[in-house]
Amino acid sequence: MAPLSRRTAVVALAAAATSAALPGTAVAAHRVRPLPLAHAHNDYLHKRPLHDALAHGFTSVEADIFLIDGELLVAHEPAELDPSRTLRSLYLDPLLARVRANHGSVYAGYHRPVQLLIDIKADGVAAYQELHRQLRPYRRMLSTVTAGHVRLGAVTPVISGDRAARGAMEAQPVRHAFYDGRLDDLAAQNPAPASFIPLISSNWTQSFGWRGEGPFPAAERARLASIVGTAHARGQRVRFWATPDQPGSARDALWSELRAAGVDHINTDDLAGLRDFLNR
CATH class of the missing domain: 3.30.750 (Transcription Regulator spoIIAA)
Structure with a gap:
């Protein structure tokens, strides 16, 4: 994946998609009351993944992923896999567009992280390795751990489901995701x-x-x-x-x-x- 500085077109498209799905995204964020207790289970099954949850004020969303041919696809079952429904397209790019539109926050004026609970459905170690690679270009908006020190960002990824990569995660000097205990x-x-x-x-x-x-x-x-x-x-x-x-x-x-x-x-x-x- 190209670094952020080379993703201008992708981010612009993501911002356009966000604005189309949520007219006046930055303005709408002012009108939505963020709900710190609200977690969208199986969020990707809604008509507009992520966008519906944010329109209702949810501050935690859950996405199930499979590693397929080097890509992280979002689905609950293998039969539901669709190459166009990637973690990047459904969650990471729209979140980045929203954080940029709202000057560093998912919700304008709300300075607490929104949780992205990522449920790995299979191949825990390999899927996490690819996830870490994909998260790095988004690191400016993500909560990050460096040598045990946490820097909170606009979005906090947490790994759930197949958590076989625990040892690998604990050994990382820099990590952009956390572990669901x-x-x-x-x-x-x-x-x-x-x-x-x-x-x-x-x-x-x-x-x-x-x-x-x-x-x-x-x-x-x-x-x-x-x-x-x-x-x-x-x-x-x-x-x-x-x-x-x-x-x-x-x-x-x-x-x-x-x-x-x-x-x-x-x-x-x-x-x-x-x-x-x-x-x-």
């Missing part, structure tokens, strides 16, 4: 620092039996509080996947408990539903 990482005797694992993610159904119906059992509420408290004490954020996502009182009850406990990212495929819930 699990509850085992939270319980480790010598836990990795937040500069490597800023996020702890877990399957809700593997730790909790409550699905939002009836009262939240006291023991489960205490467990949730312990998980969040331990992570926050280490400077890490918390996210759960596989939470109920069908509109209704059960989902609202569970989201309310997550919010009250201080969970940092609420996972959903229903962009409007979570936006409305958080704005209420």
